[in-house]
Each structure stands twice: as structure tokens, then as C-alpha cells.
Amino acid sequence: MMSDEFNSGLADGRAVYRLYPQAVPTAFAVKKLDRAPCLRACPANVNAQGFVQLIKAGKFTESLALIMERLALPGTIGRICPHPCETDCRRQEMDESLAICALKRFAADQADWEALPLPQVERREEMVAIVGAGPAGLSCAYHLALRGFRPVIFEAAPEPGGWLRYGIPAYRLPLEVLNREIDYIQKLGVKIHCSTTLGQGRTINDLLTREGFQAVFLGVGCQESLRVPVPGTEAEGVLWGGDYLKGVAAGQGPDLKDQRVIVIGGGNVALDVARTARRRGAPRVTIICLENAFEMPALPWEVEEAGREGIEIMYRWGVKQLLAPAGKVTGIELMEVARVFDEQGRFAPAYLEDQRATRDGDVVIMAIGQKANLKFLTPEDGVALTPKGLIQVDPDTQATSRSGIFAGGDVVSGPFIAVAALEAGRQGAISIERYLQGMDLKEGRELPLNPLTEGNWNPLPKGQSRQLRVTPDILPAEEWAKGFSEIHLGFTQEQAMSEAARCLSCGICSECLQCVATCQAQAIDHGQIPEIVDLKVGAIILAPGFKSFDPSQYEAYSYASHPNVVTSLAFERILSASGPYLGHLVRPSDHKEPQKIAWLQCVGSRDAQHNSYCSSVCCMYAIKQAVIAQEHSKAPLEATIFFMDLRTHGKDFEKYYQRAAEQGVRFIRSRLHSLEPVPGTEDLALRYVKEDGAVLNETFDLVVLSVGLEVAPEASALGRTLGVELTPHRFARTSPFAPVATNKPGIFVCGAFQGPKDIPQSVMEASAAAAAAGELLASARYSCSRRKPAPAEQDVAGKEPRIGVFLCHCGTNIAGVIDVAALRDYAGTLPQVEHAENFLFACSQDSQKTIRERIEECGLNRVVVASCSPRTHEPVFQEAIKEAGLNPYLLEMANIRDQDAWVHMAKPEEALEKAKDLVRMAVARSANLEPLYKQKFPVTRAALIIGGGVAGMEAARSLGNMGFQTHLVEKSQRLGGNAWNLVVSPRGYDYRGYLENLIQTVEHHEHINVLMNSSVKATGGFIGNFHTVIATPGGDLELGHGVTILATGGTPLLPQEYLYGQHPKVLLSFELDQAIAARDTRVAAARQAVFIQCVGSREPERPYCSRVCCTHSVESALLLKELNPHMDVFILYRDLRTYGEKELLYQEAREKGVVFIRYDLESKPGVAGTPEGGLEVAVRDPILERTLVLQPDLLVLASAILPNPMAEVADLFKVPRNNEGFFNEAHAKLRPVDCVTEGIYLAGLAHYPKPIDESIAQAKAAAARAATVLALEEVAAEPLVSIVNQDLCQGCGLCELTCSFGAVHLTTVPGRGFRAEHLPAYCKGCGLCAAGCPARAIDMLHFRDRQILAAIHAGGRG
């Protein structure tokens, strides 16, 4: 289980999920983080998360199978393993680690081992010998058997198991468990020869050279007890630990009834020996241990259990000598330990010789360690040893010094845990297989995963209560020492499943691989790894986007702790029909429908501590959310937005804001004081300070944090990797004159990585970046593209329909509900159906191939595919039949998935009935289909651009650079437009230099034809084929062009208020610039300057924000302050809209002493002249709540920007304008530079007021959009158009009235009067004209009356 990222954590997600649930709902992804720490801690990398998750799901058999992919002896290891996995389990950070080991045992104990399946593998004939049937040897044999080998094990002992049988007492590992697992290994084809000793007479070398074995694995373990030179060890009554255990296991061993036993040693063997001795009747058992309780190597739970069995442990004593006065041991003399380890931490015990003690005893068992017995190796075997007397191997491959001989387990590592020996055996098997196949032992070998200190794992769940681990049942303690019954009894199913449910799924996907088995399309490949691909490119465009600000770092907003404080992104999901609450507006904590919602603006924006820039988009999205929330809410909803400045500077945004306010959304200009949960409720109390200083409290059901946009660390890292210069806020740095170019030539940027921005601006920049790259790569156009050959088409005219019906199971998506075989049989009975066939996935490559073959074999001339939606898959099947020589329009689809199986999942019979009807209708329609052909028109590869301002020139330059002929029409006698007004160079940007350079380039560009003093007189045609008449001083000029760009510009409003034009000290913004540039004395002498914002903007007759004026005034104020730091500068504003990084200028201005005073539309500043020739500006300060009177020497009016009056051009080109006269784009967000009429594009102020960088971006975007047409040889029009039968037409003209696209009009036909004429290039195929024609003279191709009626008649019949 994981948090669902797409739903901002409001819902639980799974490791397999829809990556883009809205954009591509049928595509899934598997989420993988680092492999879980349990897996990494395990020496065998057993997939603990995987098998635990399968237990949780009740899939016990699958769980065991997953364990046994790695582990040969699951029930054994599940009992005796010291489980490093649990030591690293992250659940400990919450409560206790998961009982992974006991769960593994559970999985093994659940299985019926007799019935466990034997995998079918291809038999391999090579012979492999294994020496030793301990854990390493058995594991090696098991994994070889799984690979098809039939290895032979030679074991010296009478029975297999090694230390597992002879060293681990049965109360820890019952023999039947070991036996069942060894039996299974033998069933796989492993031969075990017991009581077979190798060495002199039959050497390892003999196995390889004489007996036909091709590889050998040595896994003989450490069987021999370590002996130390303590006086008295030769006495009667002295035993050695390993030998003692082995004897007991073999049913021998001394009876210890009434014997006092002393065990020497502090390891697990000593504990096993002591506890075995207790069970063998010893009334008193004492362990003598060098170390203290914490240093002792034995496992703590073993020590604890030994204590409960009455075993005494004497810590920090060493053996001086065994006391055996008569050759039989009577006791032991001890000396106190001074230290066990030296300063370097090495084992180097030292004793306090004078601190002695004695202990009586009848039997002393020495259990101080084990060592390898390698006497069976002979010199001719050629196996090298380490200085410690162990076998030397390559740690990656287990290969010994002799080729073909491998070794692993304790004989290599020294005494260690069994699971490591099993893994060594597995690695040995892998090496042996590689060796026998002649492969390199290391190349491409899967590397073991080791523990990580800092992994990328599923975050710990928040707010989940402590849940201790489930403990399995246990034998009553008083029974323990009475015999060798197993103490730990293992989980019940319920216990195991509830324990498994505690797993945190650290790696998200556990790689349980169930999905691989389930997916019928075999689409899941867990072996995929990141690939490094080298690409040769001529340009790079960076569009890494943004991440939303994480407000959990603000304690004040209670975000991290309170479920009813959500981010705006989470709220977006709450509103969404595909969201966690299916579009029901409820709050997360209790799913109550909120009645009061607060939006808090500028969370993570305009905040010196976090991001000091403005995120540009939050005001608008908050208003949108408030409006939609009100629409969604069943009960009246009170929506309140708490803000500092409301920034609705986008096109038509201000109107939306006004409408929201009219519809009752509350807007409160304020600062947040605190946000606290209301005790005893799920509500939140908001305390805020209003503009006038009043502190108010209000309670809300839900609080939405309008989080800002920021650059993700990965994005800035990418920028740095590429050497792209970043701003202090980690955005890519660009210049206003090249808004999509980075400092690195050839690397471009667009979207929020360039600066915070909304969708239209991002889309514009995306196209602009494409233009910039297109200019660079113009000479390489089409050099990397290939054209698909078109197959010859079958002529179906006049032929009887022969229909093929192909039905799709879509895995289980359709077949899980609808009986597809029955549907196929039904389809076969329908008239004219020659062939019906079903596929698991009709869209798969092989199915499509089959469809093509069937078309040929069965002579099909119509194809019906009954599967998913034609909206997604029609092109796929059209392409398939096209390749088989059928016209693509001879395909018909029946949507039996999206509109049938998926929506009637519980009613398979009704779904089948519906499917039959849909197929029957599709068959009937298909019989009436006819071939259609796209109409193609050659493209006139030239552009017409109207308007010679910056936007028009930039578009012309871009298209010219791409190699397209461009005509630039300018009505005046000079190029440049409004940019001539930009005479100062704020922030060091030389606007004048830029403009002059641009004009130069455009005037001298080989592909640009500049027409001055010219205007459009008439125009006609369609995309790719326009014809326009330009009136020029030299007479009319007719131009053919494929595209048109309208960049007709704007103009400043000349206000009628504030004494403009009546008083010499009142200037417009650009006039102030000119005065500054001209060193006008009015500026030099001024002691006080006042700016008034929104002059003519955001007024009832002009309800839009002019976007540029706030920034312009702030920049001018800064310039004035620079010229004269003592000048008092006041900016009177309504909302200060320095969006994006322009906010930093606003900050700078405040720091430099510019005074900002807010006013409302209802109380605009009053301006009056004084008798002395001065000015007085009266403004009401809302903070001081009193009227201030200023006496400026300069009054600067930030007046609105108007579009140039363009009614004529708009009418000529049929481009709609909004109420204020700005051209309308085709789609406000997704097609911001396209006009509704195809082939016509917009840029600059004619679209909306904007600063020069945005005009340039839009101009380049228009150029890019235009280039998509100009780069084509021909434009193809969809053939789904209407056709007119002029013989039936009565010339009523209803069609012309109905058509929104101008695709049908009346024309005069000599001798017949008016007749409708159809213009297919303009037709969108809606068919309104056909439906409306009273004479039935118009029909819609592909949706002809007879085609539709055939389907209707067929559908009604069934």
C-alpha cells in the first residue's frame, strides 16, 4: 500500500497504478523504489516484502514459491535464522519489527510438501558432484536441479543435513521439517550418497578426471570442534560441543541424569549444548562465558530461554584448568576476565590471574568453536586454502583456485549463519551453470544487494497507531526441558495474515511477480533496467515543469498534521470526478460535505523565507476552485479567499474574478495570524488580520492552501548538468529579448522552468522553443524522417460486401464480462459476414497480422472490430486494414468494452445482449460503407504577417530563419511600433539597441519582404492556400500565402481623467520614460512623484488588467530613486500585480523607500491643480484610515493598453474578437496563438496586453505554428465532409445559415437559380446541413443517411 501521488495522498494507491489516470487511463505503471531493507539485509536477498505481501493476501502457495526461488530450505531457515532482515525492518521506527522469519516458516509449514509441484525444466546431462549435504551443498544441489541438472551429493555422515541435522537440536528444528525439505530436493532429481567419505583412494581430482563429473562443489562446513590447550581436557568426563551434539542427534551421547554439567563457551553452540544437556537429564547446567551479557555472541533470545530452563550463566570467567584429580573430572578452576577484546576490537582475552574461583561438576563440555576439517583434500586436487585453514574462493563466484571446483558455506566463511551458506550454494550453482556453458563467471551476473543506510523507501505512514507484532503460540515453559519438542509453534493463518499486514511495503512494488503471471498480454517486465541511450541532436528543449510547494514545512498552516488542511492540488483531486471521492465535494477527515471553505493565498510564494517570487497562477486557480466548489456543493457553500493582492492579470481573468465576487465568493484582503484545529471538532479556526488592522476569527470546515510553484531539485540539477545558468530561485535564466533561449546556444527552455506561469503562457513558450529550435535546424528538416510506403488498394466498387468481424477479449476486460466466443458465433450468423474470429488482444501486433491475412484469405472487403472505443483505436485498425489493401474507411467498430463490458460488469447476460445488438448494427452499417479519400491541396510556402511591431518582426524573423518566404505588412512608414516608446533601459536591458538590431535584420533578411505604408484590402482561401490583396503605395499587390499571422498591436489609452493633457506635470508611463531619457527638467527638479495605477484598466467599461503597468511603474519608481534617492515616490494602486520574478522588483522598491498606497475603485484618488501651478493628489489610505494629500511634481498615469482598432482586419480574416476588441484565440489554454480559422495565428498586443518578452515568445510561437503548415508539401482535409446533390437542391439557403464554418453557400447556377455549393476544405463534418436540408439534397460522407439508417434498422430488430 502506498499513498496515491496523483490524488495528492488523499487515497491509498497500489504499486501497479494508472500513471496518467486522466490522459492515458488504460496505461499502467509499476512503482518501484529501492528494494526493501529486509531483502537487502538478508545474505540470500530473499524477497521478504514480496512473500509477506503474498501472505497478507492469503496467497500462501505463491508466497512459498517466491521464497523458494532463492531458498532451498524455507521451513528450516524460518526456524533457525537469526534474521538480519528483522534487524533492518523499518517498522521498528514505529513500534516493532515485522516477524519476517516466523512468516517464512508459516509459508513453508502451510504447504503440503508431498504435493509441492516439481518444475518442468529441460534436462541437462552434465554431471556435477557436491561434497557435503549440509546447507551449502543442499542449496547448490537444489538450484542446479532447478536448472535441469541431476547433481550427486557425497555425504560422510549416515544421513543428509550436515550441521542442520547434527548440530541444531530438535527443539529448535524438528527432524521432520528438515527431512521433508531434503526429500523435496531429492524429488527434484538430486542423488545423495550418505556414509560416503572422500579423500585418499577417491579424491576430488578422481571425481573430475576418472568418474566423469564436470564440476564439483565443496560444502563440507566446519564439522570439527576447536580444541584449546587447557590442562585437564584429556580427563574422563570432558566432552567437545560439536561432537556431543552430533552424538545426541545420532541417538547416542551420554546420559546426563544426575550429572552436574559445566559448559564452556558463549556462542550459540554452547547454548545448544547446555539446553540439550538439560534435556538429557542434567539437573544443573552452568555456562562459563568469557564475555559479559552484551558481548556474548549467542543470540539474546536463546540466552533468555536458557535462563527460563534453569541454566546458569557465569559471565566474564575464563578456564584456568579442569580439575581431575583421579583422571575423572570433578570440577573446574576459573580466573576472572580482565578484557575480552583489545583496543582494536580484536578477540584477545586477558585475565586477572589472582582472581580465581572453582566450580564443581561431573561433566565439562567444551563448546568454544568449530573449524573445518579438510583432510579429504589432496595435493592433486589443486584447491588452495587460506591462512586460516579455509578454502580460498573468489567471493563473487565461489570459484576455487582449481577451475571447475567451487566451494561455499562455512568451509569458506568459517562458522556463520545457515542462510549465508544457502546463498553460497546458490551462487555456486549459478557459477557451475555458467562454467558448464562456457560463459564468463562474472559478466552480467546479478549482483547481491547490500544494506543501504539512506534508501529511497515508501515513507512511514503518518498518524497510524502503534501495533505490536503478533507473537506465535509457544509451548508452556515447564514443558521445555522435559524433551526435545519444538518450543515455538508457529503462526495460525489469521495470525500470519494480520502480522503480514503490518508490513510497510518499503519498496512499494514488492516484486512478488504475481502481475507477470496474471497479465495475459505479457506486458510486464520486471527485468527492465535504466538504459543509457546516446542521441545526436541539434537542439535541446528543457521543459521539466515545476513541483508544487510542500507546505508541511510551515507549522503555522497545520498542513502536515490536520487532514482538513489540504493543498490546492489535493483540492483539485477532491473536485475531480476521477478523484478519491468521485467528485463528491467532501472533506478528508470525516467525508462531511463542507459548508465553509477557506483558500489561503501565497503559501510558498511572496515569502522571504521560502520563495520570494509570485507564483503567478494561484490567485486565478483559487478563484476557479471556489467557483467550481460552489457549483459542486449541494448545500450553499461559503467560499472565502484570503489574499494580499488579487492577481488576475491574464486574458479575461479579471472578468472571471468579478463574476466570482458577484456569485458570492468572498475575497478578504488580509494576513494570516494562525490556523488551529477547533478542539472537539474536525474544523479549523482561522485568525487573520484585515487591512485596517482588525483581528478576526472564523471557523472553516476545510482549508485549502494555495501552494506556489517551484523548480524541482531534479530540474535544477538537470540545468546545472547542461551548464544552463539559473536565477537565484533556480529558474533558467533568459533575457527579455530571447525568452526561450538559455545562456547555452542550442539549449532552449519553456514552461515553468523558465519562471512560474500558467498554461497558455507555457503552451506559447513551448511553441516558441520549437520555433527557436526550428530556426537552428532548418537545414536539417526532414533529414531524419522516413515515409511509409502506401500499399495498393483493393477496388470494392460494385462488389457484394464480404464482412469480417474481429472480436477482442481485451484480456479479461471484455471477456471477463461478455462471453466473446458466443458473440463470435453470433456474429458469424449475421448477413454478409464471411468470417468471425476472436482475439485475446485485437490490437496486438500478431492479431493485426492475422486480420490482414484473413482479409486476403477470405476475400474480405469490410471489417468490423468489436473491441474498445473508436476514439482511441480506430486509427490503429484503419492502418491495419490499409496495409492489407482496404480503404481505411471500410472499417467499423463496435464499442463493447468502454460502453458495454465496463459499465455492465455485474450483468454479463445483458452485456452480451447489448454486444450482439452493437455488433449487428456495426455489421449493417459496414455493409453500406464506401471508400473515402483525403483531399489534398498543395501548400503555398509563404507567410503573410500583418503588423510590423516587435511581434510581427519577431515572427517574420523566425519564419525567415526557418527558410520560409515571409511578407511583412506595416501600415505606417516605420517598423517597430510601440517598442519605440521603450527608451530607458531598466535592469540594464537595452530595449532601443534590441529594436534597432531587429529592424536591421528584418529589413535585410533574404526571405523577408517588408511592405511599408500598406494594408490588407481583401483576402480569401483556406489553410495552405490563402490569397490576399495588399494595398501598397505602389498599387495593389496580390499575394499567395499558406498562413497568416495577425500582429496588429495595441496602443496606450489617453485618459480623460486626472488632468491628463491639461497639466504639464501629468504624464503617461511612456512619456515619463521619454522625459527621463531626455533629461527633462521636470524629472530632475522633482522632489515628489506619484504614480496612479489602473488608469482606465479594471474599470466597468474596460474590465481587464493591462498586465504590464504595475511592473512598469515599479521599474520607473526605481529609476527615479536611482536618479534622486531623496525623491519621495508614491505608487497608488488597487492590487499590485508584479507576477513571477517581477515581484522581486516590488520588494526592491519597498526596500528603497517607494511608498505603496492602496485605493479602491469606489474611492479613486482625487487630482487637482493648485493656484501655484502645482498638483494635489488626495488618496484615502486604508491602513491609516484617513485621507492623505500629496503634492507631486510629477504625476504618472499607468494607463490601459487598448488593441489597435482592427474591426476591418478582423472581418476580412473572419477572426472573432472579445468585447474589448482583442482577437480571440481558438482555445484560451491549449491553442493560445491559433485562430479558430485554421492557418491564421496571433501574436502580441492584438491578443492581449503583455510585456515585450511575452510578445516575443508569442510571436515565435505563432511562427512555429505557421511552420507546421509551411513545412508540408500539401494539406490533407478529412474526407468526412458533406456533399450536395444540386439536382435535388432547391436553393433555400438553410444550409448556409446552419453552417458555422462557411463550408456551404449558395451560388448561382446558370439556368437553375440558386443552388448550394459545398466547400470541403472548410467543412468540419458535423452534418448539420445534411440533417437540416428539407430537400435531402445534402448527405454526410461516412455518415450517410443510408449508413445510419441501416444501423438503426438492424439495431431495432434484435
Place this chain on the structure above:
Amino acid sequence: MGVKFEPKILAFLCKWCSYASADLAGVSRFQYPSNIRVMLTMCSGRVDPVFVMEGLSSGFDGVFVFG
């Protein structure tokens, strides 16, 4: 008798809006009665009154135009 009347309804759905929303209903696994039989059109405006009449006369119990 006792069999509940289940009308069979002919539905004209516009490719751009209502047909897309019917697909979305499927993707979202919204369950609804199985009575409709969908005809895709390029626009609900394509629906000629004749289609409605022919639908009713050929066995459909109702016609649903959605766009």
C-alpha cells in the same frame, strides 16, 4: 405476465463530447442500465428527425440524443 418492461433505447452520441463521456464512464467503471444502443455521430446536429422516427418504427422504445 410479471415481466418488467425494459425499454430499448437508441442513443445518438456526439464523437467530441457525449461519446467521449460514455467512454469515460467506462474507464471510470460507472455502472448504468444496459438499455441503450449507441450510434456515434460527428455531431448531435447530424441527427435527422427521420432517424428518430425510423428508430421508433424499427423497434426501439425510445431515442436519446446527447451532445
